Amino acid sequence: MTQGQPKGYLTITLHAHLPYVVNHGTWPHGMEWLLEAATETYLPLLRVLGRLKADGIALKANLNLSPILLEQLAHPVFQAELPEYLNRKIAAAKVDEEHFKAAGDEHLASTARWWLRYFTEALEDFTALGSNIIAGFKKFNDAGMIEIITCAATHGYFPLLGTDESIVAQIKTGAATHYKHLGKHPRGMWSPESGYRPAGMWQTPVTPAGSDGPWEPFDRIGVEEAMYQGSIGYFFVDTHLVEESVSYTPYDLMHGAEGAAEELESSAYVKTVYKPYIVDGPKAREHHTHVFPRDPRTGLQVWSGDTGYPGDGVYLDFHKKRWPGGHRYWQVTHSKADLGMKTSYYPERAAARTKAHAEHFVRVVVETLSANFDQGGAPPILTSPFDAELFGHWWHEGAEWLEHVARAAAREDCPVQLISCGEYLDKYPPPGYIGMKEGSWGQHGNNYVWLNPDTSWTWTHIYPAEATVREIATEGAWKDGGLGERIMKQLCRELLLMESSDWQFLITTGPARDYAEARFMTHVEQFKEVEKAWFEFRQNGALSDDTESTLKAIEVRDSIFAEINPSLWIKGSQYERA
DSSP: OOOSOOSEEEEEEEEEOOOOOTTSOOSSSSHHHHHHHIIIIIHHHHHHHHHHHHTTOOOOOEEEEOHHHHHHHTOHHHHHHHHHHHHHHHHHHHHHHHHHHHTTOHHHHHHHHHHHHHHHHHHHHHHHTTTOHHHHHHHHHHTTSSEEEEEOTTOBOGGGOSOHHHHHHHHHHHHHHHHHHHSSOOSBEEOGGGOBOOSEEEOOSSOOTTOSSSOOOEEEOOHHHHHHHTTOOEEEEOHHHHHTSEEEOHHHHHTTGGGOHHHHHTOSSOOOSSSOEEEOSTTTTTOOOEEEEOOHHHHHHHHOTTTSGGGOTTSBOSSOOBTTTTBOOBBOSSTTOOGGGOOBOOHHHHHHHHHHHHHHHHHHHHHHHGGGTTSSSSOOEEEEEEEGGGBTTTBTTHHHHHHHHHHHHTSTTOSEEEOOHHHHHHHOOOOOEEEOOSBOSSGGGSSTTTSSTTTHHHHHHHHHHHHHHHHHHHHOTTTTSSHHHHHHHHHHHHHHHHTBHHHHHHHHHOTTHHHHHHHHHHHHHHHHHHHHHHHHHHHHSSOOHHHHHHHHHHHHHTOOOTTOOGGGGSTTGGGSOO
């Protein structure tokens, strides 16, 4: 590890998340997503962490295992299905090898054997873990090699959710699920889609179903306050939210500067994306929640398929596959090359390139931070957040690249050291506040991806469902410790699944639009079925055989968050700190 005081820090954040797909389809959309991610990202990441640990090196990444992902990784359906999936992949590699040998193509035959080893190793790793991928990550978290953080329960998009109770319920349910699987309360959170909304008056952007128009404006707490109520210490935002914000120090506040934007803009506390801030809000003086802004340059360098590392010609092409097995035998060749022009993949060449790209990345980080070296105060920190599934699934060699980044940053002569966000805050609590506007890391930097002409209809269903759950929760008749509580818990589960931002994202981006629309309506319809069961229970004190059968089928299909707490949706509960 770097000796002495580093000149700066690098914190890598990996956002591991998939929408709930267990019991909701297999291929091309559904369970296959989870099986691929486990095989190509989660298990390879564990191998990387193991190799680094053996050499005394810590990645120190902030790894978000989203609550709904944790529930799926622990689900018996997934744990039974992954070995079957891997055995199918192993069998397909053997068939491919024989096919290429018969065709006289020894190179592609050797690549088939490479796939055989790849999937065999995955099966061996999963078996060695006792089918428990979560336990593998927990080991490294407990050892301080990574910092596992959390997310909203089902990845609900905070700026557009219709009640403060719904936002805080997403946060607290997520934190409780994290504790259940990992034994610790999470310190940090990945705000879904890096979405943020400050406190203030808010109005439904669409007319909720059954209403004559948008609901009357009402006062909302900010996302930072919701995080505080869930005992979350930090989260992440996109670059522009900090660059377009107002920043100041407690000394400005002592002199009343918070009331004059022009004074705040002239503050001596210079804005930069290379340090964290305390998020300003109505209660920021008593309630400190911190934010880390994303660095734009390194982000583009890593995830862009056109100008970033994954677009390099020697890396495995994601799109071209050999059927029926689905294995890939071709390299990117050129990011704009037609599938028919792709050339053969050479694993050893791609592996060598990951080291060169990792060295380049660390140089870029050092160069980016160098202007902030030796400026006094806390050393600068560069925050580099990514979707975890980029590493291994979308970019096959990405996990190996991460390993080389850790090794390069651990050298004696490297002025930048890897660190987790929690560790950085312990060393250097930020003195400065920042007031941010609403936004995200989505297209246009606002809510467009999740609220546009193709997705606005989803919110007409979400808003009345949120109101219904709050009303029933507040009434309190569900607190019978029996059938009423059972129905209410499932009603909350269906609301959470309906609120998943993945549905709007997939509708807007296109490739899985039909699946996302169908899945959203599944949860709308199941919500209505459970709601009917609730009113039947309230009227009769029991359920008919048909209603009981329907409820049981929904419970089996969506068996998540077993300990879900409907009290989180009681009106006003957003002011009760976890």
